[in-house]
Each structure stands twice: as C-alpha cells, then as structure tokens.
Amino acid sequence: DIQMTQSPPSLSASVGDRVTITCRASQNIISSLNWYQQKPGKAPTVLIYAASTLQSGVPSRFSGTGSGTDFTLTISNLQPEDFATYYCQQSYSTPVLTFGQGTKLEIK
Amino acid sequence: EVQLVESGGGLIQPGGSLRLSCAASGFFVSRNYMSWVRQAPGKGLEWVSVIYRDGSTYYADSVKGRFTISRDDSKNTLYLQMNTLRAEDTATYYCARNRYSGSYYVDLDYWGQGILVTVSS
Numbered sequence: 561d562i563q564m565t566q567s568p569p570s571l572s573a574s575v576g577d578r579v580t581i582t583c584r585a586s587q588n589i590i591s592s593l594n595w596y597q598q599k600p601g602k603a604p605t606v607l608i609y610a611a612s613t614l615q616s617g618v619p620s621r622f623s624g625t626g627s628g629t630d631f632t633l634t635i636s637n638l639q640p641e642d643f644a645t646y647y648c649q650q651s652y653s654t655p656v657l658t659f660g661q662g663t664k665l666e667i668k
Numbered sequence: 669e670v671q672l673v674e675s676g677g678g679l680i681q682p683g684g685s686l687r688l689s690c691a692a693s694g695f696f697v698s699r700n701y702m703s704w705v706r707q708a709p710g711k712g713l714e715w716v717s718v719i720y721r722d723g724s725t726y727y728a729d730s731v732k733g734r735f736t737i738s739r740d741d742s743k744n745t746l747y748l749q750m751n752t753l754r755a756e757d758t759a760t761y762y763c764a765r766n767r768y769s770g771s772y773y774v775d776l777d778y779w780g781q782g783i784l785v786t787v788s789s
Contacts, residue, residue, distance in 0.1 A: 594775040603762055603779035604713065610773050647713055651774035655726040657715040
C-alpha cells in the first residue's frame with residue numbers, strides 16, 4: 561500500500577505570508593497527486609490536481625509542484641479565507657485512493 | 669449545476685446496518701465513477717469505496733466484506749450499504765465524483781455535504 565506523509569501537521573502563519581506544505585509518498589507515484597482544502601464543517605474541495613494543475617476557479621496564489629515521491633503545495637500572500645486544513649491524495653494506486661494526514665493552517 | 673446530497677445517516681448500535689444514499693443532479697451517476705470517503709470526528713479523510721461505470725466495485729480493506737456500494741441509474745442515486753457496523757465506523761460520510769485526467773490521474777471534483785453516522789450503544 562502507498563502511504564502518504566504530510567508535513568507539518570499544523571502551521572501558524574499570518575495574512576500575507578507565503579507557506580509551503582509537503583507531501584511524501586512511500587513509492588514513486590509519478591504526478592498522480594492532488595491537493596484539497598477543507599474548512600470546518602464543510603466538504604473538501606480540490607485545489608490542485610495532477611500535482612500542478614490549478615482547479616478552475618482556484619486563486620493563482622495556490623500552486624503545486626513535484627513528481628515521484630516529493631510534492632509541495634505553496635500558498636503565496638495568505639488570505640484570511642485560506643486558513644483551513646489541507647490534504648494531499650494519491651491516485652497512482654487507483655482504484656484505491658490514499659490521503660495524507662492533513663495540515664491545519666492556523667492564523668498566527 | 670452539479671450537486672450531491674447524502675441522506676440516511678444517524679445513530680446505530682454496533683452490529684447494526686444502515687444504508688446511505690447520495691442523490692446526484694447535474695450529471696449522470698451511471699456515466700461516472702463515484703466514491704465514498706469518510707472522516708472520523710477530528711480525523712483525516714479515508715477513501716472507502718468506488719463504483720465504476722461498468723458496475724465494478726472496490727473497497728478499502730477496513731470495510732471489505734461489510735460495506736456494499738451500488739447505484740440506481742433510474743434515480744441517479746449512489747448508495748452505501750453498511751453492515752456489521754463497528755464503533756470505528758463512526759464518521760461523516762461523503763459521496764464524491766471521480767474525475768479522470770489520465771490512466772493514473774484521479775481526483776474527486778465534486779463532493780456532497782456529508783452525513784454523520786454514529787455507531788454507539
């Protein structure tokens with residue numbers, strides 16, 4: 561089974577900051593990595609798919625990079641609405657999909 | 669507009685059964701791959717099951733043999749039959765549409781609002 565490890569588990573930042581969240585796969589997953597944002601009490605929404613493709617309607621301050629085993633989600637110029645929990649998800653082992661443990665982004 | 673609406677959750681005793689429904693609008697369930705994902709209280713996301721266009725079904729090891737995914741094309745509705753429920757099945761259950769961008773590229777582009785299932789005596 562492919563394991564996904566996200567870091568850090570939590571992160572404090574201020575409005576206007578630039579933050580990076582990382583996700584590491586236990587084996588090569590090429591670019592089959594997606595990023596989701598989840599706000600309290602709400603369903604997740606996809607931000608980035610195929611490692612670096614921005615979902616339609618998502619602000620360009622979100623970006624994703626990586627391939628193989630190491631991936632990053634970067635949020636530039638943090639906005640108040642960006643404080644949420646972020647999850648990575650691999651689909652290389654489809655039909656089985658695996659999520660990372662999540663990173664909670666909090667206001668400093 | 670694409671919409672997914674779950675129903676059927678609630679409080680159930682350990683060992684009991686429950687069927688979740690996910691009514692879709694704005695697209696055809698039969699023409700898409702559809703998943704169930706769950707989230708235990710305060711925890712992360714866990715993929716549970718998927719049904720393919722051709723009716724093939726797959727499950728996470730944690731629910732294999734106890735849960736069954738199905739759909740009713742005439743009602744454009746997805747289901748999750750959950751049997752022999754355990755306390756560790758307590759979670760918010762989401763239905764979601766799978767989007768394929770290539771052979772290994774699958775993300776979940778539309779999600780329902782989620783429905784809470786609590787397994788407790």
